Amino acid sequence: MPRIHSGKMSQQSSTEDENMKETNPDNPVDTQENKDEGQEDPVNTELEKYWKAVRETPSDFTGWTYLLQFVEQENKIEAAREAYDAFFSNYPYCYGYWKKYADMEKRHNNLDKATEIFERGLKAVPMSIDLWLHYINYYIGEYGKAEQGEGDIRSFKHHVYIHHPKEIMSLDDFFKLRKEVVAKTDAPEDDEDADAGLIINPPGEEVPPGMETEGGKSDEEEAMKIRDVIIQQRDSVFKQTEEEVSKRWNFEEGIKRPYFHVKPLERAQLKNWREYLDWEIQNGPHERVVILFERCMIATALYEDFWMKYAKYMEDHSIEAVRNVYRRACKIHLPKKPYIHMAWAAFEERQGNHEAAWEILANLEKSVPGLVMVSMRRISLERRQGNNEDADALFHDYIENAKKPEIGSFFSVKFARYLFKVVDDTEKARQVLHKAIEKDPGNLKLFLQLIDIEYQCKPIDEDRIIDLFSQVLASEDFPLGIKVKMSQRKLEFLEDFGHSILKLKEAYDEHQKLMKDLNGERKKRHNEPSHAHSHPAKIILVIITLITGVPIILIIIHHD
Numbered sequence: 001m002p003r004i005h006s007g008k009m010s011q012q013s014s015t016e017d018e019n020m021k022e023t024n025p026d027n028p029v030d031t032q033e034n035k036d037e038g039q040e041d042p043v044n045t046e047l048e049k050y051w052k053a054v055r056e057t058p059s060d061f062t063g064w065t066y067l068l069q070f071v072e073q074e075n076k077i078e079a080a081r082e083a084y085d086a087f088f089s090n091y092p093y094c095y096g097y098w099k100k101y102a103d104m105e106k107r108h109n110n111l112d113k114a115t116e117i118f119e120r121g122l123k124a125v126p127m128s129i130d131l132w133l134h135y136i137n138y139y140i141g142e143y144g145k146a147e148q149g150e151g152d153i154r155s156f157k158h159h160v161y162i163h164h165p166k167e168i169m170s171l172d173d174f175f176k177l178r179k180e181v182v183a184k185t186d187a188p189e190d191d192e193d194a195d196a197g198l199i200i201n202p203p204g205e206e207v208p209p210g211m212e213t214e215g216g217k218s219d220e221e222e223a224m225k226i227r228d229v230i231i232q233q234r235d236s237v238f239k240q241t242e243e244e245v246s247k248r249w250n251f252e253e254g255i256k257r258p259y260f261h262v263k264p265l266e267r268a269q270l271k272n273w274r275e276y277l278d279w280e281i282q283n284g285p286h287e288r289v290v291i292l293f294e295r296c297m298i299a300t301a302l303y304e305d306f307w308m309k310y311a312k313y314m315e316d317h318s319i320e321a322v323r324n325v326y327r328r329a330c331k332i333h334l335p336k337k338p339y340i341h342m343a344w345a346a347f348e349e350r351q352g353n354h355e356a357a358w359e360i361l362a363n364l365e366k367s368v369p370g371l372v373m374v375s376m377r378r379i380s381l382e383r384r385q386g387n388n389e390d391a392d393a394l395f396h397d398y399i400e401n402a403k404k405p406e407i408g409s410f411f412s413v414k415f416a417r418y419l420f421k422v423v424d425d426t427e428k429a430r431q432v433l434h435k436a437i438e439k440d441p442g443n444l445k446l447f448l449q450l451i452d453i454e455y456q457c458k459p460i461d462e463d464r465i466i467d468l469f470s471q472v473l474a475s476e477d478f479p480l481g482i483k484v485k486m487s488q489r490k491l492e493f494l495e496d497f498g499h500s501i502l503k504l505k506e507a508y509d510e511h512q513k514l515m516k517d518l519n520g521e522r523k524k525r526h527n528e529p530s531h532a533h534s535h536p537a538k539i540i541l542v543i544i545t546l547i548t549g550v551p552i553i554l555i556i557i558h559h560d
Contacts, residue, residue: 047079058090061262077108092124092332093260093298095131111142127295157231165226181225251276260298273300286317301333304340322347336368342377354385372410388423405440412436413449420453429453442477460497480518487511
């Protein structure tokens, strides 16, 4: 089905130019005039400052625009090439800058290079109508008047009627279409008249069908019929395209920013893209869905959920296409977004490509260190592969290098569960938790995990569990409310598993004392005058106007 493009897309060029003007302050390099005359090579020094900014923060779009503006102003082609090539490795969807790059090559009379830049840009963003228009205008301007370019761009009908069909079609298509035309043509009534004008070759010298009468009257008539069929077929395609456009026009009208920009899209725009994609997936052919996704990704390149939606859709069609979607998202547009990277790693793991999954997660952790969910995903990957030693090493590394005690405690709890459930090493699990308690004694989750492990051991070690409860109750790191809850759990344990009634009695007495202390603490807080009650009463004047128009003044004494 022919491609459908929104009429709104023709606004891309002017709109993106405006956005670039908004992003770039005027003349950020005018201060060059104020440089000391004795400074060596001030241009290179200034250039290096712009480069330093983008090297330190490659995601700084404004910093890149400063750099590109500077190299364009200096008009040094080698420096400009280096800057533009580096910029497009981060922002390949900025069609306006592809045009600027090509224009600069053109100003230096590098027409072949300018053509190459346009073609690189169209390969990076093939759905950009405006970039195609820029390229066509460039081509017409540079080659339209040359001898080799004359007549390259003309109307379709005119092109068909001035050429023989076999000159504008592949031989296979030509023979197929000619066969259909000949089959529809009635056989001539007079064989002698039908043979008039035909060139009869001797036996053994026959030429392929469709070429034996070239230049003859019957050949021209046949060619005209074939031309008419070609035009009819194109008209049919055009009408079908119009029908398809009408079905999608409401969605197309809702697209206000079809080009790429670092500024966030409005919610209505995002909603329109989602609904458009859902409708196309349900009603359109695969080719049309892919085209729409590619158009959508230009405007939504910085949104993880759209890339993930694209990848999920492609999983039913092409594994390599899915991989390409993830690669573009993670390596170019979203190098520091965790969810899309983890989705890619999970996809590669499902395909049995464990090395690729490991590399994706490791690279993400280098780019964005300190993400617990990424660390746990790496550990889980090793565990699923049965690499217990590697999983063990990762746990130790994360615990030892934790920047906060609570993060170390989190990994310690996970490590203890892993050792207890997967490795079946209960004693090592206990050691991990006891070591974590030494570093973070006020973390209740560590004690609860230890108690849980002891609960699951067979037989249950009563003394171990009572000792853990006692540590919590004797600790000054826990508030009274927590101690009451843990005392209640201790009572329940002794009721269910204890062997001594004396221990149960002692635990009960201890619990009653804690409850008494807690109630006393609550009463004390309740009886203390609040800060609000220390203020005197407020007199509030309220003026009420009746329906009759007579005002009444009410005096209200209000206590806070």
